[in-house]
Amino acid sequence: MKVLVKCFSQVKYAIGSNELTVTLKPGSNSADLETMVREQSAGALDDVTLRTAVNKHYVIEPVLLEDGDEVAFIPPVQGG
């Protein structure tokens, strides 16, 4: 299955794009996807808290993903 990953702030700069399409095994959840994104960032996100939204709804616990889902990874931002 394919999901769309939306990358915000530090995630965007760590990945090099504001969105990407990822192919996942059936049964994958949002935490699996976060692990993939962190691995792809080559350590740039190691010290960054990420919050997750699936189809524009915040999630706290990992949720099973479905084909066509949109998953956003949102870090805190500090600037003002």
Place this chain on the structure above:
Amino acid sequence: MIITPQELHNWVSTGRSFIVADIRPEEQRYHFPISGLETIIATAENLPARKKDPLILICQFGVLTEELIFEKNLENAYSLLGGVQSWEAFQIDKLDLSRWSRQTILPEIGMSGQRKLQDSKITIVGIGGLGCPAAQTLAASGLGNLQLIDGDVVELSNLHRQPLYNKNEIGHAKVSVAYNSLQNLNDNLTVIAKEIHLDESNGQELLKDTDVIIDATDNIKTRQVIDRISKILGIPMVYGGLYRFEGQVAVLNHNGGPGYEDIFTPDPAGGDTCGEAGVLGMLPAIIGNIQALEAVKIIIDIKPSLSGKLLLYDGITHETNIINLGVKV
């Protein structure tokens, strides 16, 4: 030319001679009668003849009469600013709100919304990139009380994104400089400047009598303090944050809605300051103004707001995402 309700009131009080023509349709005249003025019923096509006396033209909101004077190039003619709406509001307590006629004409605001703004107090914590634009537009909007909290001084590197300050004010306390600029924007505004850094020890005292808190800080620790106090005092907080070309806004702790800690955990990590990550000057102006807009919407009760939602704005693509913070497990 325009004349304000206060000026027209002065003309009446001093016995000055003038003619008032009401160009509104009959139904509007019936539902919204004018008090305290002798008027002639007229239309745009059939205005009263006159010799020397000035002509005051009146419509419901003061817009049609301004256009009429411009189109017909009428001499010695005045449009009543804010029209009957502002004139009648002025009769209540002699408070002239006509300068805000372009926003009181909006049904969502009206005179009652404008009076709510006049009677309200907003506190901005941090008068930097986000705080400057928020303070400017709130002062101009007709807010009655604006408290500014910041312990920093103006620095050269602030000037590209903090338009309340100029190079001659480097080294001066931000709140003092901001006080002078904002007070000149609106005589009906009371600015309260607190040259201090907000923290756990002083936060409750500083924020206790405010209606809305705007979090325009540049560090997560102070944001967390504001979040806790906002929750304790039951005062909504409009959060704003920046990262390079991106910004975040949320209305937090409003009517039982989530707070900052609910979004980013009690101990979030990451997120450089503007000094560390860099920021283009226009971005804080956009995000700070969205914060000011949400604060005004809370006070006037215009819905839907960003309560329980996180707005994410990208200044490169202009894409806006709104995340629903209702938790899905």
